[in-house]
Amino acid sequence: MTDESAMSFTRRRLKTMRRKLDVILDDVIDRHKRLRNSEFGSEDLIHVLLRVQEEEKLQFPIGNDNIKADVFTAGTDTSATTIDWAMVELLRHPQVMAKAQAEVRHVLKRNSTNQNNVVHELKYLKLVIKETLRLHPPTPLLPRACKEEKVINGYTIRTGEKVLVNVWAMHRDPRYWKEPEKFNPERFENQYLDFLGGDFQFLPFGAGKRMCPGITFGLATMEFTLSQLLYNFDWKLPEGVEAEDLDMIENNGMAVARKPNLFVVVTPYN
Ligand code: HEM
Structure with missing residues (x-):
């Protein structure tokens, strides 16, 4: 398999997995919309985020994709x-x-x-x-983009270039x-x-x-x-x-x- 076909194979697999994951997470969000309280009788984190979503008071509105990314992707695997x-x-x-x-x-x-x-x-x-x-550290590399050209330790990092901060090594x-x-x-x-x-x-x-x-x-x-x-x-x-x-x-x-x-x-x- 060439590098290019391996890459498109990985991309296809990623997209299929993303679709499967969406089905599961959309169902969790729908259930939260129907049942306003968790099984323990009060709101859980997803209820709170849905409430904030409905109130529409934030400068940057929260979509379902944000809820999925923040709570499920960033929040579960790491812990x-x-x-x-x-x-x-x-x-x-x-x-x-x-x-x-x-x-x-x-x-x-x-x-x-x-x-x-x-x-x-x-x-x-x-x-x-x-x-x-x-x-x-569950997230060992922190991605950053350089806002303005800088020289660090003799390396020139140009505007817009991506830098990975290696927390694992630090x-x-x-x-x-x-x-x-x-x-x-x-x-x-x-x-x-x-x-x-x-x-x-x-x-x-x-x-x-x-x-x-x-x-x-x-x-x-x-x-x-x-x-x-x-x-x-x-x-x-x-x-x-x-x-x-x-x-x-x-x-x-x-x-x-x-x-x-x-x-x-x-x-x-x-
Ligand atoms: C062991 C637990 C966790 C660890 C080690 C961890 C670690 C991290 C790290 C390293 C980042 C990137 C920070 C940066 O770029 O400076 C991040 C971002 C984030 N984490 Fe966590 N996290 C944990 C749990 C959670 C939980 C429980 C939630 C939510 C329920 C969460 C939500 C987020 C979100 C939304 C971001 C993106 C923030 C942004 O880009 O502005 N994380 N986390």
Whole structure:
């Protein structure tokens, strides 16, 4: 197959997948239009966006395509991928798993009637998530276009040229990180580094005007899901599989996931 025919084959496949995805997502949006409240009795994020769409008060109106891109494409894969990477890293580092699980069980058990409101107390779990986002940012390349000609490090970047900011490489740069390849959540304990776009060596949510607007929602999803997984289950690798056997190779995609599926032995925690 020539490069050109491979490209048009990929494009055709992409268009077919896009059509299939549209059928599913249009159906989700239609159901939200019909049922004004979620199964939990109140509005969910899609209801809110539909309401804003109907109010027509924004300078740039929201279309269904925006809802599909923002909530489903930008919002689901990124969090799901990070949860998967976090579980893999926890399985590779049993002492970190034990510490995170002890914290989660201590805090959630103490507040067993209202577990949603205590997630902010899970300090160590937050460090685990930060370290996972450092080693495995789901969006490792940030695209930018140059507004005016600039020379950076001897390279001339002309107006309109596209630049990819390699967050993945910045997150592993030994000039900014001690033992950068090591999964070590404690590194964030002693240095105040946040992902709000001001610390340029750590940009899992990007920076500037186009920075991720879903940080709070994404973090809440990851904290809630991981805390429930750690609270309710014990996790180990299948018989005969050692932590160092886990292949950390990455897949291509909108969000960079781990390529092989993760197989684990799960036991409910009583
Ligand atoms: C682990 C969770 C997430 C990560 C790591 C993440 C990361 C990112 C990154 C790196 C960007 C590009 C920022 C830039 O170019 O400077 C981005 C953009 C975006 N994200 Fe997220 N994201 C996450 C969750 C979410 C969620 C939950 C939503 C919505 C529900 C969301 C909505 C968006 C949108 C709409 C954009 C495009 C913003 C724009 O172009 O102006 N993200 N995200």
